[in-house]
Amino acid sequence: MRLGKVSAISFDLDDTxxxxxxxxERAEAxxxxxxxxxxxxxxxxxPSWRALGALRDQYERSRPDLAANYRALRLGSIRLxxxxxxEDVALAxxxxxxxxxxxxxxxxYEDVWPALTWLSARFPLVAVTNxxxxxxxxxxxxxxxxxxxxxxxxxxxxDASIFLEAAKIVGVQPEALLHVGDDFDxxxxxxxxxxxxxxxxxxHGFSEAKAATRKTSRWYLRIRDLSMLCRALGGPxxxxxxxDR
Numbered sequence: 001m002r003l004g005k006v007s008a009i010s011f012d013l014d015d016t017x018x019x020x021x022x023x024x025e026r027a028e029a030x031x032x033x034x035x036x037x038x039x040x041x042x043x044x045x046x047p048s049w050r051a052l053g054a055l056r057d058q059y060e061r062s063r064p065d066l067a068a069n070y071r072a073l074r075l076g077s078i079r080l081x082x083x084x085x086x087e088d089v090a091l092a093x094x095x096x097x098x099x100x101x102x103x104x105x106x107x108x109y110e111d112v113w114p115a116l117t118w119l120s121a122r123f124p125l126v127a128v129t130n131x132x133x134x135x136x137x138x139x140x141x142x143x144x145x146x147x148x149x150x151x152x153x154x155x156x157x158x159d160a161s162i163f164l165e166a167a168k169i170v171g172v173q174p175e176a177l178l179h180v181g182d183d184f185d186x187x188x189x190x191x192x193x194x195x196x197x198x199x200x201x202x203x204h205g206f207s208e209a210k211a212a213t214r215k216t217s218r219w220y221l222r223i224r225d226l227s228m229l230c231r232a233l234g235g236p237x238x239x240x241x242x243x244d245r
Contacts, residue, residue, distance in 0.1 A: 002197060003178070003221070003232055008170040009119060010148075010163070010191075012181030013129045016201055017140070018106035020131070027102035028052040031078075034098045041085035055081055068156055070132045074099060104137035109203065115226035116143040118235055124170040128163065128179065130156045130186065145170055157183075158190025167196070178221075180229060192218050199223055199232075 014020035032049035035042045046052060059077040066072045078099070079092045119125060120143040127135060130150040135141035148166050150156030157163070167177045174195035181187025182201050191198045199221040223229050 002175065005176055006123070006178045006197060006233065007172045007176040008124045008126070008167070008178070010126045010128045010166045010170075010177055010179045010196075011144075012157075012179075012183065012187050013127055013133045014131045015182040015203075016180060016187075017112050018108050018138075023103055023106045024053070025049075026105065027099050030102035031095060031099040035081070035095060038095075039082060039085060039087035039091055041087045042081055045084040046081055052077070052081070068130060068150060070151075071096070071100075100132070101137070103132075104134050106133070106138050108140070109225065111225040111227045112140075115230050116140065118230050119226075119233070120144075122233075124172075126166045126170050128157065128166050157181075157186040158193065160190070160194035163191050163194035163196055180223075180226075188220050189216065192216070192220065197221075199229055201225070201229075 011017065014023075029049040032046060032052055035046065046055070056074060056077040059080055060066070060073050063073070063076060066076070075092055075096045078095045079089050082089045082091060082095075116125070125144045127144050127147045129147070132149070132151065135144055135147045141147075146169055148162065148169065150162060153162055153165060155161045163177070163179060164174060166179075167174045170177065175197065177191075178197045178199060179187060179191035180199040180201060181191075182203070184200055188198045188200045197220070201223050203225065221229070221232060223232070227235075
């Protein structure tokens, strides 16, 4: 690790700053209630909000060509739900808008706000995601220079090009950019392969046994939360507990 050379930081979003599952489940509950009101026939085909997730997974298996196109997958599964219920499929676009708006109402992990406040005062920050979160709608856009999405850029993590683009956006060499994310393959290996430094955030199951299952010959930082990242970068003790490198 060359943490002393870090000049900028890129962040994954889902499961790094907030729980992706919690955000999507809340959004599916909101969408389910909307469908029951606007398309009552869905009460039979969608007995609970959980059926929306199952239908979305089913649709994804039938359309591998849409992999990583989250809007198309969710919109397609909504259309399927309306078709099965013999309801007007023209409602799908409005239904997706309801879902997407609710999906942005995330609950940040408790360490995120103070950590981003400290980090953004010292480093340019850029968000790099394969998902479809909107920083402005989630409420944290003020911390970041920009949001780089796989959908808009055309390449998704772990492709090196998206990490190199993030470095270009903040005006640093790849080795001076530290990428932080929860997915070992997409975030850690992807950024290391692009020449960046990497921090693997493991919010649950932070044990030596779990870490030992993920081997690489290159160094990366392993953290339990973002306060540990702050301390590793010279932050005050009040922001963190001991870090594990």
